Amino acid sequence: MKxxxxxxxxxxxxxxxxxxxxxxxxxxxxxxxxxxxxxxxxEHHSYLLPSFSDFKDHFIYQIARRVAKKHNKSLPxxxxxxxxxxxxxxxxxxxxxxxxxxxxxxxxxxNLSLSPEEKLNYGTDIEGHPDNVAAVxxxxxxxxxxxxxxxxxxxxxxxxxxxxxxxxPTFELKTEDARKVLPKSFPRKDAATASGISNLVMASLxxxxxxxxxxxxxxxxxxxxxxxxxxPNYHLIKQTAKKSGAxxxxxxGAGPTMISFVPKGDGENIANQMKTLLPAYQVEAxxxxxxxxxxxxxxx
Ligand code: HSE
Numbered sequence: 343m344k345x346x347x348x349x350x351x352x353x354x355x356x357x358x359x360x361x362x363x364x365x366x367x368x369x370x371x372x373x374x375x376x377x378x379x380x381x382x383x384x385e386h387h388s389y390l391l392p393s394f395s396d397f398k399d400h401f402i403y404q405i406a407r408r409v410a411k412k413h414n415k416s417l418p419x420x421x422x423x424x425x426x427x428x429x430x431x432x433x434x435x436x437x438x439x440x441x442x443x444x445x446x447x448x449x450x451x452x453n454l455s456l457s458p459e460e461k462l463n464y465g466t467d468i469e470g471h472p473d474n475v476a477a478v479x480x481x482x483x484x485x486x487x488x489x490x491x492x493x494x495x496x497x498x499x500x501x502x503x504x505x506x507x508x509x510x511p512t513f514e515l516k517t518e519d520a521r522k523v524l525p526k527s528f529p530r531k532d533a534a535t536a537s538g539i540s541n542l543v544m545a546s547l548x549x550x551x552x553x554x555x556x557x558x559x560x561x562x563x564x565x566x567x568x569x570x571x572x573x574p575n576y577h578l579i580k581q582t583a584k585k586s587g588a589x590x591x592x593x594x595g596a597g598p599t600m601i602s603f604v605p606k607g608d609g610e611n612i613a614n615q616m617k618t619l620l621p622a623y624q625v626e627a628x629x630x631x632x633x634x635x636x637x638x639x640x641x642x
Contacts, residue, residue, distance in 0.1 A: 343418055345377040345640035348446050351481060351631035352428040353435030354506070354601050355473035358559030358566065358592040359540035363487050365435070365477030367631040368506065370427040372439040374402070376447065377640075379421035388426040390436075405444025406451070409464055415452040422447075429624075431514035433595035438474030441465050446635055462486065463494055472496070474595065481634030485544060499548060501632060505609035507602045507616060508594060509579055510624040515572060520596035523568045536563035556589025556603060566593055573597050575620065586615040 352370035356362070382397040394400045402422070410417050428436040445464050449456045456464075458479060465475030472486035476496050483499040528536065539561050546554040560580060570576045573593060579600050583591040588602035604612050609627030617625045 343378045343420075343451070345375070346450055347376065347638045347640070348374040348443055348450075349636040349638075350439040350443050350446075350478050351634065353438055353474045353477035353595075354433070354508075354599075355435065355471075355477070355595040356562075356565065356592065357483075357543065357603075358590070359536060359543055359562040359564055360473070360485065361540075361562070361564035362471040362473055364483075364485050364540075364544070365473035365475075366483045366506075367477040367481045367634060368434065368508075369629045369631045370434065372426045372428055372436070372443060373424070374443055374447065375423040376450070377421050379419055382419050383421040385421065385423045387423060390426045390429055391424060392430060401440050402444045402447060405441055405468060406447040408468075409445050409448035409454070410452050412464075413448075413452060413454050415448075415454070417448065417451050420451065429510060431516055432510050433515070433593065433597045433599040434508070434510070435474040435478060435595065437517070438465065438469055438478050441468050442475055442478045442635060446637065450637060459494065462496065466494060477634075479634050481632045482630060483547070499544075502547060502630065503550070503606045504552065504589075504603050504630065505606055506628050506630065507583070507588065507604055507609055507613045508624075508626050508628055509575075509600045509602075509616065509620055510626070511574070511598050512622060513598060515596065515598040517596040520569055520572060523572065524565055525568070528564075532563055539563065552589045552603070552605070556584075559590040559592050559603070562592065569593055569597055573600065576600070579616075579620070582619050583612065583616060586612045588612055 350372045351367040355365045357364045430436045466472040476484040476486040486496040488494045542558045580591045583602040588604045591602040594601040613627040
């Protein structure tokens with residue numbers, strides 16, 4: 343087996359009304375260096391990674407094993423060094439990056455030659471929704487849906503002239519808890535309005551009308567009205583970011599991070615203005631990652 347490395351971007355799901363179907367990849371990374379070894383070993387090189395006691399309990403190992411098993415293969419033993427820039431349980435897709443890392447690990451170690459659709463399908467089954475995993479896999483801005491007949495389709499938007507600013511609070515919010523506050527169903531009229539808003543966001547993003555996109559992304563009816571109460575400074579961040587020049591600000595995934603979409607090149611300036619308002623937050627100007635998962639074979 344040849345040594346290789348994997349790099350997987352962070353991601354932000356929903357972008358307001360694209361609930362459970364829209365994701366964007368961001369330039370913060372989970373990286374794995376994989377080498378042949380006579381036993382399984384995981385080595386963590388970032389305080390952002392969760393602790394584990396035995397390799398069998400390692401989340402990425404468990405995913406890789408599950409995928410290998412589906413193809414009737416067993417994983418060869420390896421040493422995996424992991425580094426991460428993605429904070430846990432903050433709405434920046436740490437779990438989706440880890441899931442896709444496990445899938446890609448199995449793909450590489452067992453020579454499965456999985457297609458992008460197969461990887462997306464596995465990732466969606468494990469995560470429960472395709473938004474983050476599609477962004478991690480393809481990079482950029484991706485719309486994905488798994489229809490009720492289990493057909494999975496995706497569309498990758500053309501490169502957008504946008505940067506983002508994220509506001510990461512110190513506390514964690516588990517997706518599971520942030521989903522509990524959502525209604526089980528929506529009246530047809532509300533669902534029609536909510537999907538109309540979502541359609542407008544996507545159409546205006548594709549056509550480059552970012553003012554309209556920003557306005558509409560802040561009008562979500564699917565999840566933000568219910569989650570706002572879980573997120574301190576929700577309204578303040580939105581209003582101040584708008585005044586500072588952001589097109590629109592939404593909850594990143596299930597929160598508690600919030601994310602602003604800003605004109606290309608204005609990220610640092612807007613982040614600096616917002617830092618004075620939010621001294622306890624990690625406020626960062628980030629870029630959209632357009633590469634998705636990267637696999638690199640080590641040099642001979
Ligand atoms: N679409 C998901 C949610 C993203 O909002 O619950 C979090 O994993």
